Amino acid sequence: MFEDRYTTTLVQNAQMEPRTCIAAWDADKLTLYTPTQGISNCRTDTARDLGIPPETVHVICHYMGGGFGNKNQNQDADLITAMLAKEAGAPVKLEFTRKDDFIGVHGRWPTIQYYKVGVSRDGTIKAIQLRGYSGMGPYRKNTGAIAGIELYQCPNIESLVYPVYTNKTVSGNFRGPEYPQGFFGIESMMDDVAYKLGMDPVDFVLKNMTRKYRDEMPYTNYSLDDCIRRGAEVFEWKKRWHPQPGSDRGPIKRGAGMAFMAFRSALGRSSAVVRLNTKGQYTLFVGVTDVGPGAKTTMAMIAAEALGVPLSKIEIVSGDTDRCPYSVGESGSRTTIQTGYAVIQAAEALKLQIAEKGLPKGDDVRVGSATPNPTLEGKVRAAFGAHFVEVEVDTQLGRARVLKYLAVHDCGRIMNPLTATSQIKGGATMGIGMALHEDLLYDRRTGQPLTAGFYGARLLTHRDAPEIEVIFIESDDGYGPYGAKSMGESSKVPAVAAVANAVFNAIGRRMRDLPITRDKILGALA
Incomplete structure (x- = not known):
């Protein structure tokens, strides 16, 4: 024995970018520019904490300086900024110092x-x-x-x-x-x-x-x-x-x-949408945010592989809850597994549409979407x-x-x-x-x-x-x-x-x- x-x-997580947020209200609609690892979860959690409908919260995160789990969901800084903007009747930006970040974020x-x-x-x-x-x-x-x-x-x-x-x-x-x-x-x-x-x-x-x-x-x-x-x-x-x-x-x-x-x-739920226009350009909509490892590039690579087209044909739209479907978020090492699988399923749905209706003409587009939730038994x-x-x-x-x-x-x-x-x-x-x-x-x-x-x-x-x-x-x-x-x-x-x-x-x-x-x-x- x-x-x-x-x-x-x-x-401390010690990501390069400390916690920061910009909040702006337009009547009852809140827009948050925040470095979150999960725009979908951030939107849901913010709406819950503020007691407002999720559709009235718009979360945008196009670029961020790392997270390592420190920026999952919404954070206190998001709520503080939202409330300050509401009280001020004007957009507000909040940025933590490095010391603030070390002791104020987990x-x-x-x-x-x-x-x-x-x-x-x-x-x-x-x-x-x-x-x-x-x-x-x-x-x-x-x-x-x-x-x-x-x-x-x-x-x-x-x-x-x-x-x-x-x-x-x-x-x-x-x-x-x-x-x-x-x-x-x-x-x-x-x-x-x-x-x-x-x-x-x-x-x-x-x-x-x-x-x-x-x-x-x-x-x-x-x-x-x-x-x-x-x-x-x-x-x-x-x-x-x-x-x-x-x-x-x-x-x-x-x-x-x-x-x-x-x-x-683990496998799990996520979503993706792929759109094809008459110029032969594919647009992939995914709710990922790129925390550093190249999630957007990886999603585009998976889409190109699934569709059988060059990577240059894939345009990606991400990090915006008003434009993108649900994503599990960049935490738990799940993005490639779960959202990547959704991309493949959306590509398959698009190919099925093309097989049934042909390529788009004029102002038409073809759209494939998927929200798979695979499980293991x-x-x-x-x-x-x-x-x-x-x-x-x-x-x-x-x-x-x-x-x-x-x-x-x-x-x-x-x-x-x-x-x-x-x-x-x-x-x-x-x-x-x-x-x-x-x-x-x-x-x-x-x-x-x-x-x-x-x-x-x-x-x-x-x-x-x-x-x-x-x-x-x-x-x-x-x-x-x-x-x-x-x-x-x-x-x-x-x-x-x-x-x-x-x-x-x-x-x-x-x-x-x-x-x-x-x-x-x-x-x-x-």
Whole structure:
């Protein structure tokens, strides 16, 4: 039986663009220009909160500077701006400072995690118990869940997680909301168990990871073992990992760590409309907003593929509730899967119209629309991945830096290789920052935040970011648009644990409290 305690801190989404909004009323019609990740949800939520019909709210978001879950649905800033504009009888613009954004808009919830793990002598996990506490701030915006245990094959599991109200910044969605902090805890714990049993962590994971969702329901396909084996081979795991942690001579020590993940790729409802005019130009209407990964381009690429026409023939209209149909929104890694599938169905509807009525003539147009809501019966759909990291630690200065990083992912069919690779690199980079740097500190006496902002919270910069190698294993389970799966959040999920495990392998001291800063490393080595 093994037991331990792990903690993670509040990490702010820290998107480039702080929260901002422009609101204008025309009689009873409200127009909001706001950087939202979901115009449809923003419209519905704003109407609900203001007590007005949804059709009287017009939400526009053509451009935005990132979100990472910070800009889901509507936000307090939208409502404040709308009410100020109503009172003033004139358009109002509200823009947060960076400090406002850090303390006034949510971040990832901090956690305290207590684990007990029972293992047989051959390394088979027999029991896992988690008792966790999640800091939610002064009110609830999410569940406060702590993920990770579900990926292990184990006959006896108990998980008790308690959301706790605090007088700190509110917690909410941030790139895999419950996953990176949970995976840091459980995969650090399992790495430690493997070490104490004298097992290679890769062998321990392959022995104990579940091949079913929550060890019960089958996946539509399963490629996690392929990701781990391919990663271990390319990374040269056996050469870089030390069976005896901290065994390098001298003050500069190197070590290797790994972690793995599965992340939801569920099917679901969304809408799309495709219109063809007499000039042979196709116009695609989708309610997506582009938060950075190129959602508009991806939707146009899917439409061109489904229609069998060049990409140059596709014009896209997006980010406007008065012009576009419902979209699930850019959260939960759902846009390509759900709205992309709606685009294919709308294209099929348009082709059927053309087959029945012919091409449009004169002022006519042909229009295909679809609002599919596919479901899975008896199966779970997920993306898989494994990350391998080599770090170097200066034991005299306490400095840890990443030397080599490999991310192997199965995200189904890759639509746009450039943006797909960038997504994986971006998530991994965020995970490195969460592992080694980021922390929003508070003064215990006054309760005031001390490090709000990019520099205070010590976000990762280009100088800190290593080169990240990405390998895709493209499976096709027959679902979604051409087999595409989720991607945007999954790359951050195993990153934190992989870095932490590599630091342990380098110095022989388990770092249980994030972030792994210089003072903590020096304290552990003292």
